[in-house]
Amino acid sequence: xxxxxxxxxxVDMDAFFVSVEELYDPSLKGKAVVVGGQxxxxxxxxxxxxxxxxxxxxxxxxxxxxxxxxxxAIFVDGHPDRYRDYSEKVYGVLNSFSxxxxxxxxxxxxxxxxxxxxxHGPPLRAAHALHRKMKLETQLNCSIGIGISRLIAKVSSAxxxxxxxxxxxxxQESKFLAPLDVRDxxxxxxxxxxNLHGLGIYRVGDLARFDxxxxxxxxxxxxxxxAGKARGEDAGGWFDSAVGEDTxxxxxxxxxxxxxxxxxxxxxxxxxxxxxxxxxxxxREAGVFARTIQLKxxxxxxSTITRAHTxxxxxQIDTEIFAQVRTLFLNNWRKGAEVRLLGVHAxxxxxxxxxxxxxxxxxxxxxxxxxSAADHLRDRFGDSSVTLASGMNAGFRERTHExxxxxxxxxxxxx
DNA sequence: TCTGGGGTCCTAGGACCC
DNA sequence: TCTGGGGTCCTAGGACCC
Numbered sequence: 001x002x003x004x005x006x007x008x009x010x011v012d013m014d015a016f017f018v019s020v021e022e023l024y025d026p027s028l029k030g031k032a033v034v035v036g037g038q039x040x041x042x043x044x045x046x047x048x049x050x051x052x053x054x055x056x057x058x059x060x061x062x063x064x065x066x067x068x069x070x071x072x073a074i075f076v077d078g079h080p081d082r083y084r085d086y087s088e089k090v091y092g093v094l095n096s097f098s099x100x101x102x103x104x105x106x107x108x109x110x111x112x113x114x115x116x117x118x119x120h121g122p123p124l125r126a127a128h129a130l131h132r133k134m135k136l137e138t139q140l141n142c143s144i145g146i147g148i149s150r151l152i153a154k155v156s157s158a159x160x161x162x163x164x165x166x167x168x169x170x171x172q173e174s175k176f177l178a179p180l181d182v183r184d185x186x187x188x189x190x191x192x193x194x195n196l197h198g199l200g201i202y203r204v205g206d207l208a209r210f211d212x213x214x215x216x217x218x219x220x221x222x223x224x225x226x227a228g229k230a231r232g233e234d235a236g237g238w239f240d241s242a243v244g245e246d247t248x249x250x251x252x253x254x255x256x257x258x259x260x261x262x263x264x265x266x267x268x269x270x271x272x273x274x275x276x277x278x279x280x281x282x283x284r285e286a287g288v289f290a291r292t293i294q295l296k297x298x299x300x301x302x303s304t305i306t307r308a309h310t311x312x313x314x315x316q317i318d319t320e321i322f323a324q325v326r327t328l329f330l331n332n333w334r335k336g337a338e339v340r341l342l343g344v345h346a347x348x349x350x351x352x353x354x355x356x357x358x359x360x361x362x363x364x365x366x367x368x369x370x371x372s373a374a375d376h377l378r379d380r381f382g383d384s385s386v387t388l389a390s391g392m393n394a395g396f397r398e399r400t401h402e403x404x405x406x407x408x409x410x411x412x413x414x415x
Numbered sequence: 416t417c418t419g420g421g422g423t424c425c426t427a428g429g430a431c432c433c
Numbered sequence: 434t435c436t437g438g439g440g441t442c443c444t445a446g447g448a449c450c451c
Contacts, residue, residue, distance in 0.1 A: 016451095036419075043419050046451090059451075064416040105422090105451050187424095189449050221425075222448095238423070255420060292443085302418070308444055343420090348443095 005170040007123055007146065008243065009111040010153035011094060011130070014141040014162045016107035017047035020086050021076050023139055032057075032073040039067035039075045042259055046078050050162065083107075089138045097130050100244040108157075110150055112243035127165045148173065149234045150243070154186055173232030178205030185229050186239075187222075195219070204230050248349075249286060253294075254278040255343030261300045263338045272329060273322050275344040280318035281375055284368075288349040289314035293321055295328040296343030306345075307332050314350045317367055321346065 013019070017035040022028045028049075034057060036046035045066050048057040055070035066073065087106045094101045097120065100112035113126060120126035127144045134142050145157030146167040155177070160166035168176045182204060183193050199218070201207050207215075208230040215223035228235025241247075254275045262268065272295075283290055293315075294308040307328045315321060325344050333339070 040416085042417090046419080060419085062417050063419095065418090068416070107451075187449065191448060249422080250424095251422070253421065257419060294444090304446090306445060310443065341419090 005148040007113040007116070008148065008150055008153040009098075009113050009123075009127065009130070010145040010147075010150070010157040011090075011109050011111065011134075012143050012145075012157045012161070013090060013107040014143060015047055015049055016086075016140070017078060017083060018049045019140050020082050021079070023086075024079075024082065028074060028076070032070050033076060034063070034066050034070070034073045035076050035078050037063050037075065037077060039063060039073075042257060048073075086138060086140065090134070090140070090142075093130070093134050093137050096133070097126070102243050102245075110153065110243045113146075124165065124167050127167070131165055147232070149232055150239050151186065151229055151234055152176070152232045155180070155184055158184065168232075174205075174208060177230065177232055178203065178208065180204045182207060185226070187225070187229070192219075192222075192226075248288075250349070251345060251347040252279055252282045252286070252290070253296075253343060253345035254282075255296060255341055257298075257341045258339070261338035261340050263336050268329070268333070268339055268342065269326060271342050272325050272344065273318075275342065276322035276325055277318045279344050279346050280316055280321050280371065281378075283316035283346060284371060284375060286349075288351060289316050289353045290321075290346035291348035291350060292346070293324040293328075294343075294345035294347070295325050295332070296341065296345060297329065297333060297339065298341035299334075300338040300340055302340065304341075305332065308345075310348065314348075314353055316353075317371065 018028075018033050021033065021035055030051065031049065032052035032055065033049040034045055034052055035048070037043040041063050043063050045057060045059050045061045045063060047059060048066070052066070052070050052073050055073075057066045057070050057073065063075065067075070083106055087103070090107070091101065091103060091109070094109050094111060098111045098113055098116060102110045104110060113120070113123065116126065120129065123146045127146055131142065131144055134140060141163040143157050143160040143163060144165045145153045145155065145160055146165070147153045147156055148168075148170050152168050152173055156166040156168050180203060182188050182196050182201060185204060188196070195218075196202070196207070201210070207226065210227070212224060212227040215227045217223070219226060225235045225239075234240050256271055256275060258271075279290075290311075291314040292308055292310045294306055296304065296306050298304040309324055309328060311320075311324065321344065329342075
């Protein structure tokens with residue numbers, strides 16, 4: 001710990017997806033709204049309005065359960081593009097307050113406000129000014145937590161909700177945390193909570209009474225981090241990093257759950273092709289090459305397996321990703337078994353391809369160019385406008401209804 | 416009426432190397 | 434020939450977060 005305390009803000013947008021949808025359709029305001037899909041769809045709640053929450057609806061709950069709890073709720077499909085646009089507006093406001101901004105997800109951020117007193121005044125005044133400006137420029141409510149660590153800021157923003165500001169005065173961390181439920185500590189989920197309850201630990205204050213060594217013995221490395229958290233410290237892992245320290249993604253993945261389970265090999269393979277294309281495209285956008293390709297396969301009964309393979313030559317090419325994931329699929333799928341979900345996951349990134357084989361590298365480079373051109377067309381005309389015929393006759397696609405612009409399907413052949 | 420999609424981090428065992 | 438110990442890479446699974 002440094003000699004003088006930091007001032008960290010955690011800014012969390014209130015019911016973000018719902019609030020953005022309300023800006024597009026003001027008639028939703030004040031009503032029970034569920035974002036994430038229609039009431040009978042296979043899926044879960046992405047966000048619920050405070051009105052819907054009164055009926056017990058919350059994020060991650062199956063849509064059908066939400067419909068049962070709150071039958072009068074309005075169900076709205078999610079619009080990721082809208083949320084990204086508003087997230088950028090949010091970032092703009094935050095960045096005008098501190099150069100040290102780190103978006104922790106699409107709707108929350110950490111700001112390091114240490115040493116900004118001369119510019120913005122004391123923490124509470126700065127927070128209220130930020131709160132006002134956010135509303136003025138985005139029309140959205142947020143809650144702001146302030147503390148000497150990420151952890152304290154995060155926990156206090158949750159306690160400030162909705163639409164509030166909460167400052168934990170330096171030195172008061174333990175007093176603030178002690179009465180809180182252990183579940184309020186970020187990282188403590190259902191499993192850890194149950195384990196802690198088994199030890200008679202219900203509140204953060206109970207946790208703080210145990211020795212670090214005891215918690216380490218009980219929970220390993222995680223126990224040690226937990227002990228620190230109970231004192232309000234950013235102990236361990238990501239929490240320890242400086243705000244704004246930029247971190248490039250470590251993995252890129254896409255997955256798809258079928259509306260109805262299927263055992264049709266053609267449909268399954270075409271889904272893998274589509275997911276491989278999505279992953280390949282993201283890799284090219286990020287300018288990275290993946291060494292490890294992983295398949296995720298979930299059966300009708302929800303049992304799930306993952307199978308991975310690490311390549312000698314890292315790739316960002318759709319058909320190479322597909323070829324690998326297809327092999328993994330064919331080697332591991334119980335033939336005839338109905339599949340609920342398929343996923344394609346890329347990791348172990350390199351910034352340059354391994355071009356041990358120069359001739360091969362040349363061929364790959366031409367592929368790369370063709371793919372970039374296709375990405376560009378998709379940007380302009382939509383995802384369904386371009387299909388690259390693959391060299392391995394594996395490029396058949398799922399039948400698709402998406403062609404919103406009504407454009408003729410353009411098919412570009414690589415040679 | 417079951418259980419999305421996109422991530423991060425951790426553990427544990429086996430292979431392999433010195 | 435009855436066997437070590439550390440380090441790293443790889444794979445599979447799981448907890449957790451929004």
